[in-house]
Amino acid sequence: MTVDWWQLRHAYGRATDTPEHLRALECGDAQARETALDHLQVAVLHQGFPETATAPAVRAVTALLGEGRAHPDTVDALVEFLGDAASSVTFLAGNPHFAEELPDVANAVAAAYPVVLALLQTAASGRALFYAEQLTAIAQMAPLVNQREDLAAIIRDQLQRGPGPRALWVRCLGQLGVDLRDLLSDPDPAVRLRAALVHDDDPRSQQLILAALAEPPPPSLHQFELVPAAIRVAPDFDTIATAACEVARRDGWTGFDDGWGALVRFAFAEPHGPRRPLTDSQRALLRALVINDQLWDPKNGNCGLVFKEAGLPHDRDACRQLAQ
Numbered sequence: 469m470t471v472d473w474w475q476l477r478h479a480y481g482r483a484t485d486t487p488e489h490l491r492a493l494e495c496g497d498a499q500a501r502e503t504a505l506d507h508l509q510v511a512v513l514h515q516g517f518p519e520t521a522t523a524p525a526v527r528a529v530t531a532l533l534g535e536g537r538a539h540p541d542t543v544d545a546l547v548e549f550l551g552d553a554a555s556s557v558t559f560l561a562g563n564p565h566f567a568e569e570l571p572d573v574a575n576a577v578a579a580a581y582p583v584v585l586a587l588l589q590t591a592a593s594g595r596a597l598f599y600a601e602q603l604t605a606i607a608q609m610a611p612l613v614n615q616r617e618d619l620a621a622i623i624r625d626q627l628q629r630g631p632g633p634r635a636l637w638v639r640c641l642g643q644l645g646v647d648l649r650d651l652l653s654d655p656d657p658a659v660r661l662r663a664a665l666v667h668d669d670d671p672r673s674q675q676l677i678l679a680a681l682a683e684p685p686p687p688s689l690h691q692f693e694l695v696p697a698a699i700r701v702a703p704d705f706d707t708i709a710t711a712a713c714e715v716a717r718r719d720g721w722t723g724f725d726d727g728w729g730a731l732v733r734f735a736f737a738e739p740h741g742p743r744r745p746l747t748d749s750q751r752a753l754l755r756a757l758v759i760n761d762q763l764w765d766p767k768n769g770n771c772g773l774v775f776k777e778a779g780l781p782h783d784r785d786a787c788r789q790l791a792q
Contacts, residue, residue, distance in 0.1 A: 479514030545745030551602030
């Protein structure tokens with residue numbers, strides 16, 4: 469099928485340069501291949517947002533992989549591009565700004581599923597998890613709902629005998645909608661937490677999530693997953709105040725969104741003001757924040773916004789006085 473790239477766009481304009489990059493993935497030198505991979509991620513799927521050139525590029529990448537024409541050192545990056553395109557379809561579903569592009573992208577990525585499945589089935593043991601993660605992202609798209617059960621069976625088999633952290637295989641199963649409550653008592657704490665995050669309406673899961681918040685998360689599980697889950701299951705901030713203070717002491721400034729910042733927003737759902745004195749739990753959280761050196765750069769607007777929305781000054785000395 470001939471593609472009129474002149475009529476298509478990527479993030480930086482007409483996609484007339486995309487065919488050259490696609491050819492480089494097959495027969496270009498190392499620098500050209502690297503530039504081509506950057507083009508796919510930066511222009512064709514810029515920050516996860518598709519353009520009209522995205523679906524044709526996905527089809528071209530699928531053909532390169534399926535026909536064995538992609539240069540060997542580009543295969544993993546191309547499969548990751550397909551997984552990212554699938555995640556874009558899932559994340560943007562229902563977004564009116566992408567209503568025209570998404571159906572075509574979804575169909576193109578769905579056609580890539582058997583190609584990536586074949587790569588998983590022939591992958592070296594050390595790469596199986598990577599391909600399973602990309603397949604899971606693809607199978608989460610609505611057109612592939614009927615593939616999820618079979619993929620879950622493959623991943624369950626890998627969970628029993630495959631390499632890599634078991635918790636990462638469990639994450640794939642959870643994303644495919646598999647019931648994981650039998651793993652809530654698994655001896656591996658990371659596996660237990662992965663199962664708990666999928667079933668956070670189960671009292672056992674809630675207990676696991678709240679208990680885990682006070683400690684650094686186990687390997688293969690990130691704090692940005694744990695903090696929002698703890699906020700969802702906690703009846704109020706007082707319930708998690710002690711653990712929240714531990715997070716606030718150790719978290720980096722990048723936690724302004726899903727780390728310490730989310731906990732501040734939960735603690736100060738009603739912003740602090742002259743007629744709303746701080747509770748003991750809020751004071752404790754503020755003291756923990758004051759201890760953390762990473763949160764007080766006055767040029768960091770993300771951190772400053774968290775404090776502003778909570779009705780607090782983004783000033784270390786002022787917050788220290790408030791916390792007394």
